[in-house]
Amino acid sequence: MLSSKIRELEELRKQARQLVEAAGLDPWPVIFGVVDHDQLNEYSAYDGFPERFPHWSFGMSYDYFRKRSAYAGWWTYELVINTNPAIAYLRESNTPVENKGVMIHVYAHVDFFKNNYWFSKTPKDMIQVMHTHAERIEEYMEKYGIEKVESFIDKALSLQYEIDQYAPFVKRGLKPRAEEEQEPEPSRIPVKRDYMDRFINPPKWLEERRAKLKQAQERAKLRDETELLKPHKDILGFIMKYGRLENWQRDILAMIREESLYFVPQIQTKIMNEGWAMFWQSKLMAEFARPEEFIDHADMVSKVLTGGALNPYALGKLIWEDIKERWDKGRFGRDWELCKDPEKKRRWDTKANLGTEKIFEVRRTYNDVMFLSEFFTPELFEKLKLFAYEYIPETGAYHITSRSYEDVKKKLLLQHTNLGRPLIKVATGNYGNKGELLLLHFYNGVGLHLEEAKEVLKNIYAMWGRPVNLKTIIKRKVKDPDPMRNRIHPEHPVTSVYEEQGVLLRYDGENLRELALSSAEVKDIRLDEDYSTIPREWIG
Amino acid sequence: MAKRILKDLERFKKIVRGEIRKNLKELIETGSIVGQKGGDIVKVPIKAIRIPQFRYDPHEQGGIGVGEGEIGEPIRFDPQQDGLGQAGYGPGPHFREVEIEVRELAEILGEELELPRIQPKGHRHVLSGDEEYEDVSTVGPQALLMKRRAFRKGLLRQLLMSPPLAQGETIIVTPIKEDMRYLYGQPSEKPEANCVIIFMRDASGSMSGEKTEIIRQENWWIDLWLRTNYSNVERVYILHDYEAQEVSEEDFYSLSTGGGTRISSAYELCNRIIDRRYNPDQWNIYAFHFSDGENWIGDTENACVPLLRDALLPKVNLFCYGQVTLGRRSPGLHLIKLKERIEDDRLVTSIISDREDILRSIKDFLGKGR
Numbered sequence: 001m002l003s004s005k006i007r008e009l010e011e012l013r014k015q016a017r018q019l020v021e022a023a024g025l026d027p028w029p030v031i032f033g034v035v036d037h038d039q040l041n042e043y044s045a046y047d048g049f050p051e052r053f054p055h056w057s058f059g060m061s062y063d064y065f066r067k068r069s070a071y072a073g074w075w076t077y078e079l080v081i082n083t084n085p086a087i088a089y090l091r092e093s094n095t096p097v098e099n100k101g102v103m104i105h106v107y108a109h110v111d112f113f114k115n116n117y118w119f120s121k122t123p124k125d126m127i128q129v130m131h132t133h134a135e136r137i138e139e140y141m142e143k144y145g146i147e148k149v150e151s152f153i154d155k156a157l158s159l160q161y162e163i164d165q166y167a168p169f170v171k172r173g174l175k176p177r178a179e180e181e182q183e184p185e186p187s188r189i190p191v192k193r194d195y196m197d198r199f200i201n202p203p204k205w206l207e208e209r210r211a212k213l214k215q216a217q218e219r220a221k222l223r224d225e226t227e228l229l230k231p232h233k234d235i236l237g238f239i240m241k242y243g244r245l246e247n248w249q250r251d252i253l254a255m256i257r258e259e260s261l262y263f264v265p266q267i268q269t270k271i272m273n274e275g276w277a278m279f280w281q282s283k284l285m286a287e288f289a290r291p292e293e294f295i296d297h298a299d300m301v302s303k304v305l306t307g308g309a310l311n312p313y314a315l316g317k318l319i320w321e322d323i324k325e326r327w328d329k330g331r332f333g334r335d336w337e338l339c340k341d342p343e344k345k346r347r348w349d350t351k352a353n354l355g356t357e358k359i360f361e362v363r364r365t366y367n368d369v370m371f372l373s374e375f376f377t378p379e380l381f382e383k384l385k386l387f388a389y390e391y392i393p394e395t396g397a398y399h400i401t402s403r404s405y406e407d408v409k410k411k412l413l414l415q416h417t418n419l420g421r422p423l424i425k426v427a428t429g430n431y432g433n434k435g436e437l438l439l440l441h442f443y444n445g446v447g448l449h450l451e452e453a454k455e456v457l458k459n460i461y462a463m464w465g466r467p468v469n470l471k472t473i474i475k476r477k478v479k480d481p482d483p484m485r486n487r488i489h490p491e492h493p494v495t496s497v498y499e500e501q502g503v504l505l506r507y508d509g510e511n512l513r514e515l516a517l518s519s520a521e522v523k524d525i526r527l528d529e530d531y532s533t534i535p536r537e538w539i540g
Numbered sequence: 541m542a543k544r545i546l547k548d549l550e551r552f553k554k555i556v557r558g559e560i561r562k563n564l565k566e567l568i569e570t571g572s573i574v575g576q577k578g579g580d581i582v583k584v585p586i587k588a589i590r591i592p593q594f595r596y597d598p599h600e601q602g603g604i605g606v607g608e609g610e611i612g613e614p615i616r617f618d619p620q621q622d623g624l625g626q627a628g629y630g631p632g633p634h635f636r637e638v639e640i641e642v643r644e645l646a647e648i649l650g651e652e653l654e655l656p657r658i659q660p661k662g663h664r665h666v667l668s669g670d671e672e673y674e675d676v677s678t679v680g681p682q683a684l685l686m687k688r689r690a691f692r693k694g695l696l697r698q699l700l701m702s703p704p705l706a707q708g709e710t711i712i713v714t715p716i717k718e719d720m721r722y723l724y725g726q727p728s729e730k731p732e733a734n735c736v737i738i739f740m741r742d743a744s745g746s747m748s749g750e751k752t753e754i755i756r757q758e759n760w761w762i763d764l765w766l767r768t769n770y771s772n773v774e775r776v777y778i779l780h781d782y783e784a785q786e787v788s789e790e791d792f793y794s795l796s797t798g799g800g801t802r803i804s805s806a807y808e809l810c811n812r813i814i815d816r817r818y819n820p821d822q823w824n825i826y827a828f829h830f831s832d833g834e835n836w837i838g839d840t841e842n843a844c845v846p847l848l849r850d851a852l853l854p855k856v857n858l859f860c861y862g863q864v865t866l867g868r869r870s871p872g873l874h875l876i877k878l879k880e881r882i883e884d885d886r887l888v889t890s891i892i893s894d895r896e897d898i899l900r901s902i903k904d905f906l907g908k909g910r
Contacts, residue, residue, distance in 0.1 A: 042545045051544060056555055057591060059548030067639055071581055093676055097696060150551070157591040308617045310604045385607055389615050391599035397614040400605070411604050424594050447600045455592035475600070492612030533602065535611070 009034070012096060016103035019284050020111070024360065027110035029085040032103070036092045040079065041065040043089055047263070048081040049130045053137040053255070054146075055153050080106045082113040082266070084124040101281055108280040112273045117365050118265040121168035126262055133255045140248045152249055155459040156256050161419055162235035163257055165264045211247055231425035231440055235460075236260075238426045239437075244465030253463075267419050268367045275316020276363060282317070310386065312415075318384070319375050320359060328355035345379075368416045376412065381405045388533040392493045394481060399493055407533040414446065414531045422448055423527075424470075437464045441472035443500075444529040448472055457507040467508040471517060471525055476501045479540060489537075497540045500526070552589075556638055559586045560648050569895040571753070573645075574760040582645055584638045646768035649761060653902060656909030658769040658824075658857075677724035684723040693719035735770035735824045737763060738813070740806045741792060742831035743779040748796040751864045755830045756793050758862065758898050765906055766826060776813055780806035782836070786813065802836040803829070803874060804843030811851045820855040827856055828905070833863040833872025840877045848878070853886045860905040861889045886910065 013032060020027065035043065045062035046052045080088040088106040090099055113119050123129055141149045191197045232238055239245075240253040266273070326332055330350030339345055362371065388402040388411045402408070414420075423442040431438035437460065441448060453470065460468045479497040486494050502517030502525070560567070563586065567573055572585055603619050649655070676686070694715035739759055741747065767773045777792035778784055781799035784806040810827055818825055835844075853859055863875040875889050890904035891897070 042543065045545055045548075054544070054548060054551075056548055056551035058545065059550065059552030060589070062545050062549050063552060064639070067581060067641075095678075095693075097693075154591060158593055160591075160593065162594065308606060309619060310606050387605050387607075387609065387611075388602060389605055389619070390602040393599070395614065398602070398619055400609045400611050400613050400615060401602070403611065408604055411602060414601065415603070422594055422596055441594075447597045449595050449597045452592040453594055456594055459592065491610070531602075 008096065009090070009099065012100050013103055016100055016107060020104060020107040020280065023280065023284060024356065025107060025111040025280065026115060027086070027107045028114050030080070030103075030106060030110055031085050031087050032106075033087065033089050034092055035089045037069055038066075040089060040091060041069060043079055048079050048087070048089075049127060051127075051131050051134050053130075053134045053153075054141065055150060055157075057157065078102045078105055080109050081126065082110075082119060082122060082262075083126050084114070086110040086113065087127070101285055104284050105277045105281040108277040109273060112269070112276050112363060115364055116265070116269060116273075116367075118268055118367050122262050122265060129258065129262075133259065136255065137252065140252070144248065149248075149252070152252060152462075153256075155462050156236075156249075156253050158456045158459040159236040159239070160256060160260050161264075161267075161421060162233075162424060163237065163260050163264070164232075164234040165261075165268065165419060167234060167237075168261060208247070231427050233423075233425050235424065235426050235439065238429065239460065239463050242429050243463045245463060249463070264419070265367075268369075268416075269371075271312045271316040271319075271368045271416070272363070272366060272371050273316075274313035275318075275320050278313065278317040279320040310412075315384075316371075319371065319380065322377070322380050323362060323375055324355035324359055326355070327358035328353055330354075369413065372409070372412055372416060376409055378405045381408060390532065390534050392495050392534075392538075394495050395493045401535060401538075402533040410531055411533065414444075422446070427471075429464075431469055434466070436467045436469060439468070439470040440525050441470060442527050443473040443525055444527045445531050447474055450474065454505065454507070454512055457505060457512070461507050461509055467506060470505045471502065471521060472505065473500050473502050473522065473526060475499070481540060485540075492535070492538055494540070495534065495538055553644075555589055556586070556640065557644075557648055559589055559638075560584060560640070560645070561652050564648070564652050565896075565899055568757060568761065568898050571757045574757050580642055581639050582642055584640050584645070586638050589638055642764060643768050646764050649765060649902075653899070653907065655765065655903070655906050658766075658909055677722050678718070678720065679722065686721045686723060689721040690715045690719045693721065733770045733824060734772045734774075734822055735766055735826065736774045736776060736818045737766055738776040738778065738810050738825070738827040739792065740778040740780065740784075740810060740827065740829040742781065742801055742803070742806075743795055743797045744781045744801050745796060745798050746832055746834070747830075747864070751832065751866055752793055752796075754864055754892060754895060754898060755862070757895070758830075758892070758901060759828065761898070761902050762828065762905065765902075770824065774818075776810075778806050778809055778813075780809075784809040800836060801831065801834055802839050802843075803831060804839050804847060807844055807847045807852060811847060811855075814852075814855055825856040826858050826860075827852065828860045828862065830862045830864055831872070831874065832865055833874040835872060835874045840874050841881065844874075845878065845881045848887065849882055849884070853882075853884050856886060857910045858905070858908065859887050861887070862892055862901060862905075863889070864892045866894065 009032065013030075041062060043050065044065045045058050052058055078088065078090075080086055086106075086109075088102075088110075090102060094102065137149065137153070191200050236253060236257050240250055240257065243250075243253075245253070329348060330336070330352035331345075331348050336345075336348065339348070362375075366374075386403070386408045387400045388404075388407045389398045390401045391398050423444070425440050425442065427438040427440050429435070429437055439460075453472070457468050457470060475498040477496045478499045481494040481496050500522070502519075502522035504515040504517055504521075506513045506515065567584065573582055598619070605615055605617070605619075609615070650657075676689070691713055694713045697716075697719060698713060741752070741755060763773075763775070775789065777787050777789055779787050779792060779795055779797075780801075780803065781797045782802045782805065783799075786809065787795065806829065814820070814825060848859065861875060861878060863872070865872075875891065878887065879889060885908065888905050888908065890901040892901045
């Protein structure tokens, strides 16, 4: 019984592999595991891995997935990890047709992992890396106590994605210069007889002294340079190097940083990668059945087009389809761009037949930001009923603010630029010549979640060991809306006039203070960007 | 060997429990959980259980939606619920609130108030065949057939097997046996104990507003505790002024009348409902009555006391009276008179003078383990 099921799955797998290879996909080998739903929830909580370091946050995810499946009938559809060979999981209760669909989907993901540039630097044996991390952290927990280690991990995870996502691709920043690489030697306690040396100066003790010495030297050097030459994006790496930390703490930061760098490409290419897998699944399943009629496809499109929040993955699939069609019909280049006749554009077909070539080229080098900037076109936008929305404090609700292509696109890009996070950098570790940390938030018009940012500063303080400062910009209300205008224009809300104000948030281990910034300081951190789509006539 | 993830889950639950316990009084007083209807899951707003990170203020970030709507209209979905649009986080879900099973929340309440487990009266226990549907199967009873899914399977199969359709040709889907999909679950046998909760409230004008709100909060927690102690719970709501009548849950908390107060009318109705519908041999009966203590002259001693002593108390597991007196108002005498005249473990009284008393009052009522 069991072996017949395995034979059946193996048969399906071969078919799926043949299908994707015939289509031009080039995935690594994939090992499929069949798991029950509880295991699937467990692996989902571990981001697909069989093992992660012990931490309650994975328990929180597990609890979330369990409740979702038990009470809302919501399942993880497929799970695949970026390793070579890749590992993927199939739900025990899937039917053969479902399994075939999932397998094609998985193979497309793995093709993406293998061939997309942004994945080119991730370790291919990440399961082993995760295992080693788990072991090391367990050792630390045994040695220093679970509470102490876990609470340090809590703090470290605050900076989980405050790293330089491009670090694997360029050499810069924190690489030690040649002369620094010489290990400083701690003085030994003089011994009369050589054989006594390893008892009086045990290697482990020497090792610890050596590390402390090195740290002290680095801190001293840091103090010499009043400012780093350029603000530095890798806050986690900076603290790892210069923070007042024990060796085990430093090691934990290194592990978390390594894991984050592994996950970064997945965040950077989520729309493309999910869209790519959906695109091939629906295309190959449709060809395998018959074209244009595949039910999942119709389902998918209807899901994107029914009201609600935009499903970026389904958007990804539509963009891939659009690229394929445009390059098949020659809808690109100068002539196409210059053509202003919508009717002509609608019937445009040069039979260029370059679609397949084009999508493979895009999948090789693009990430989401590039993908959206270039291929989220006004024509595609016209087909979808998209709108931008904003929060209006006066009504306490989100309102539709715009249906213009530019506004929607800028909101979309905001969600994906810099991993969808505010851009924050380290300016110096010796602020005010007092060994304090100074962070700069390069403000693009969208403010920080202030309460949470304050908690982050406290967590950083625990790792840095000296006061922590953050320069940012907040909005202050300067004028209430005119109540008369509400009566004249009941069809839209009116909102207050806000003014930007630079602040320095400073946590010194006891108090959190807010100090005003000078206009020169504000100029340093104010980017020339604006993501608000609130119409001018709503304000004031 | 215990699974790794279970250890992480234990750590998480320990933190959740700690936070809820720390905030229980506040959660009860602010009423932030109350009002979530039915279901097995309650959302508890607890900020502490989250790793803080630098992120945009979701209000300032705005977002993108799909669908109809004029510019200026409020959007019809919760952007933070439909979290797919919120890119920018790493793998794994992120939360604003903790979801907790009703059972777990009741356990925390029980532990925090040191509530003893209820020993149901020595009624016969019925084995119930409850099923939880947790998966999909290819065989099963008609009643559990998932029709949409079956049709999808059928359509898929027919598409796979038939020659290509011409443009515009329609296809008639006839699901066959292989297409059928059924909900699948494990029948579980557990002892069934029946419980009825009878909530009574004075609806006269002086009881509206904050007093009703306090009663609503308190009843929610009482209900939570009882429904996790019994497998089958029914509820009866009785409003009274001079007369009493049975009402819906919604009306129970929203209606208010102008008449005088005659508490015995409610106790009489309560007694009649028990006699007619809830045989004490088969039901664990809990009655809760809330008023501000004012009553028609003579009604407490002449009507309520005999009714309680001779008719109601012998039938119920517990009869709880909560006197809700806000601030300066001189408390009525109903509570004092009851206490003077009746000595019976099954009668519990409690004074609630503001929200801060809710927690203690719940303990007064449920601390007996009856």
